[in-house]
Amino acid sequence: MLPRWARAAAHPGRAAEVVRALASFSNGATLVRAYLHLAEPAYPFTLRARSGAVVRVESWHDAATAWVVFCRQEYAVPEKALCIVDVGANWGAFTLYAARRAPNARVFSVEPHPHEHPRLLRNVANNGLGARVTVWRHAVAAEPGMRWMDADPAHPSPSRGIHPANAASPPASVQVEAVTLAQVLDRARDVAGVPSIDLVKMDIEGAEHEVLPHLPPEALASVNAWQMEYHPNGPKAPLFAALQRAGLRLVRDDESTPDSGVAHFRR
Structure with a gap:
């Protein structure tokens, strides 16, 4: 090898x-x-x-x-975007990139992990973006409530996700507050004062298989473009089908292995 x-x-x-x-x-x-x-x-x-x-x-x-x-x-940011939501922001690489690429956009950056969330806040502050970037400390899940999230220091920080809903206090885990995707999107639109969201970027380390397949299409009605990293703990077909039911069409799928890659959708 x-x-x-x-x-x-x-x-x-x-x-x-x-x-x-x-x-x-x-x-x-x-x-x-x-x-x-x-x-x-x-x-x-x-x-x-x-x-x-x-x-x-x-x-x-x-x-x-x-x-x-x-x-x-890996992600494409429309320069004229006014509202961008970064779900699973980690330490903020995409948030920083999006804020520079779309200078008039409000960016809403969602990251629950107790190690990465402070780093995200520091990166936003160090780059003078506090007026345009809003950071929320939430996980995104199918249902709101408290969830367990991987906190094992031996695991790379970009790969730490929430555990399945029925997992009871797994080893090396931390509790985080989860909200639904619809709650995040509604709040972003309200705060930004816009009728639609130009781009949602999602990288939630496999939790997309919990969030997307049964998501009502109307939850994404205000989203004009969707880009996500999808993970091999489930097939990608139900994820893509949920986005297509919401009126988003696949324009690019950079598959790295079966059922993992980065997909771009647009209305």
Whole structure:
């Protein structure tokens, strides 16, 4: 089996991603070396965008998240967007990217984890985005209430999700407050004072299989575009069907393995 750096380097479009890293960040070479495992940087380090944005990178997993958002541009943000919702924001890579790409947008960033939520708040503050980015500390689930979330420090922070609803106090877990997707979307529209949401980005580490399949179509009636990472703890077909019932059409599906990837939908 090829080492991870070789698999990363062989990814289609890698040369363009490297060029984008070097063009986007004044210390982009550090990110390239870190992500491709060409050299181990001294973590943490501060990634400095030429646009003025700053990101504290604490681990290889942070470097990988920064890479897929800023260099691979896994998500597409409409520049004229006025309302964007980031569900499963983690430490805020997409939130920062979206706020820069859509300078007139209100961004609502949803992250429940007790380690990542403070980091998200710091990144928003350090980039002077407090007036445009609103951060909510919630998990998103099929039903509101208290849920258990993975808090094992041995697990990469981007991979920590909520446990199934019937799980009783799993080891290395923390309780978080869950709300429904409809509650998040309604609140975002009300706070932003807009009739529709230009883009929802979702990455909730497998909980999409709980949230989406039985979601009433009207819950997404105000969403113009939907982009999500979907995970292999369930088939993708019911997820896609739920979005299509709501009038969203699939325009791009970057499948990495069967039933995992990033999908883009648009009304």
